[in-house]
Amino acid sequence: MKKCDTLLRGTVITMNPGRAAYLDGYVAIEGGRIVAVGQGKDCDYEAEDTLGGDGHIVIPGLVNVHGHLVQGCIRSMAEGTTFEERLFGFYYPMTGACDEERSYASALPPVLDLVRRGVTTTADDHFTHIHKRSIDGVLRAVRDSGMRCRMARLILSDPDNAPDGFRESLDVGLAETERVKAEWENDFTSVTASTIGITYCKPDEFKEIWQWTVDNDRQFDIHAPSVLDTKYLSERRGWEGGSFEWMDHEGMLGPNVIAAHAQNLRPGEAKLISDRGAHIALVPDMEQVLGLVDFDSRQFLDAGITCGIGLDGPVVAYGHDLWTALRAFLTAQRMGDQHRKQMGNSREQWTGYETLFGSAELALELATIGGARALNMEDKIGSLEVGKDADIVLIDRRGETQMSPPAALIPSLVYGNGPSPDAVKRVMVRGKTVVENGEHVSLSRHDAVAASDELQSTLLEEVGAQKFVRMRSPYTWVDG
Numbered sequence: 485m486k487k488c489d490t491l492l493r494g495t496v497i498t499m500n501p502g503r504a505a506y507l508d509g510y511v512a513i514e515g516g517r518i519v520a521v522g523q524g525k526d527c528d529y530e531a532e533d534t535l536g537g538d539g540h541i542v543i544p545g546l547v548n549v550h551g552h553l554v555q556g557c558i559r560s561m562a563e564g565t566t567f568e569e570r571l572f573g574f575y576y577p578m579t580g581a582c583d584e585e586r587s588y589a590s591a592l593p594p595v596l597d598l599v600r601r602g603v604t605t606t607a608d609d610h611f612t613h614i615h616k617r618s619i620d621g622v623l624r625a626v627r628d629s630g631m632r633c634r635m636a637r638l639i640l641s642d643p644d645n646a647p648d649g650f651r652e653s654l655d656v657g658l659a660e661t662e663r664v665k666a667e668w669e670n671d672f673t674s675v676t677a678s679t680i681g682i683t684y685c686k687p688d689e690f691k692e693i694w695q696w697t698v699d700n701d702r703q704f705d706i707h708a709p710s711v712l713d714t715k716y717l718s719e720r721r722g723w724e725g726g727s728f729e730w731m732d733h734e735g736m737l738g739p740n741v742i743a744a745h746a747q748n749l750r751p752g753e754a755k756l757i758s759d760r761g762a763h764i765a766l767v768p769d770m771e772q773v774l775g776l777v778d779f780d781s782r783q784f785l786d787a788g789i790t791c792g793i794g795l796d797g798p799v800v801a802y803g804h805d806l807w808t809a810l811r812a813f814l815t816a817q818r819m820g821d822q823h824r825k826q827m828g829n830s831r832e833q834w835t836g837y838e839t840l841f842g843s844a845e846l847a848l849e850l851a852t853i854g855g856a857r858a859l860n861m862e863d864k865i866g867s868l869e870v871g872k873d874a875d876i877v878l879i880d881r882r883g884e885t886q887m888s889p890p891a892a893l894i895p896s897l898v899y900g901n902g903p904s905p906d907a908v909k910r911v912m913v914r915g916k917t918v919v920e921n922g923e924h925v926s927l928s929r930h931d932a933v934a935a936s937d938e939l940q941s942t943l944l945e946e947v948g949a950q951k952f953v954r955m956r957s958p959y960t961w962v963d964g
């Protein structure tokens with residue numbers, strides 16, 4: 485028998501090109517990398533650290549392709565507010581008041597939500613730079629969790645669309661991006677530059693930021709289309725087409741672009757994205773919460789476009805549980821398909837012969853190998869294959885009534901919003917355990933809650949945002 489550091493046993497969902505799933509499988513890890521994977525009876529490895537066995541599931545670590553972790557301090561406060569109330573009333577003011585320490589405290593609860601449920605890689609878009617080291621606080625929280633991070637530092641420069649204090653000159657923004665890159669980049673963290681959407685920078689500056697990402701061989705991460713795009717494009721730039729069409733016209737739509745949301749596209753834009761090789765960060769859970777009735781990811785998947793699944797910011801992405809986004813990916817698409825059918829006044833009736841779009845297996849695929857591809861990290865992570873880093877989640881389903889009996893294991897896992905926290909036996913990043921039996925190995929969630937609670941009450945007071953708390957609540961809240 486050969487020796488290895490760690491041996492995992494259970495039902496192994498590999499996400500390799502053939503999508504092999506071994507009902508009685510094993511994964512051998514040595515030096516943080518996967519050295520063997522296959523059917524249990526063929527295993528010729530042994531390890532002192534042998535985990536799992538009957539009733540366990542081994543999957544690749546999940547990848548969250550879109551987020552704004554600094555929003556932890558305003559979690560769920562979108563409820564009952566209008567877009568403008570939240571954006572200018574507490575979103576910008578409260579996140580903007582976060583220096584490095586506060587940003588750390590703000591980001592830590594959503595960071596723990598992610599990693600404790602099996603996310604091993606997260607993308608983040610940070611754009612509150614009143615305190616230049618706010619982004620460092622978020623990066624530190626992710627680093628302390630052990631997750632990988634693809635951080636985009638977003639530069640806001642347009643005087644019409646970014647509030648006072650949030651704007652930076654391009655020189656300052658790019659110099660700070662260089663600083664963060666130099667201080668933080670390593671095997672687990674990468675840093676790139678971008679902006680929120682095409683309305684948040686002057687066109688020439690937008691292009692310079694994009695050029696920086698090309699020159700530095702990094703992704704250009706952009707919300708597209710964002711809320712004001714159509715109005716802004718036609719009024720300010722005389723452009724009547726869509727956001728992707730504009731980016732393409734300007735020569736910026738290419739394989740290094742990853743676009744978040746990508747809903748409400750113009751006819752032909754999905755094909756354009758496909759032709760140019762850009763990637764999409766779907767955020768189906770948030771789209772559903774906000775009532776988007778015609779969510780469509782199928783237009784991308786059918787065209788072979790690389791898609792991952794993300795959560796977006798905790799102000800709306802309640803709970804910060806990527807499993808809910810896997811389920812939402814399916815429900816949102818199916819409701820969208822039905823909506824489009826009805827809007828087309830189709831008289832098609834349900835006949836009982838059709839199957840619904842997609843599957844729980846497809847959703848899990850998008851949250852693992854799909855997410856890895858979407859972030860250009862598929863050479864290292866996203867599947868359980870020899871040579872890849874051991875980013876792995878081990879689930880003990882022996883007490884999981886919602887996953888019993890096991891014939892439809894993956895549908896139970898995905899539609900049931902994932903495993904219970906304490907059934908997450910291990911979360912590993914490059915073979916190192918970061919979560920054990922549902923608890924983070926070094927971060928206290930009780931301390932994280934206490935610090936985040938205190939931070940929120942300080943910030944509400946400091947920026948005068950108390951009036952947005954429980955806004956339009958139908959309850960009578962009694963205090964004191």
Ligand SMILES: [Zn+2]
Pocket residue numbers: 550551552609707744796797
């Ligand atoms: Zn976002």
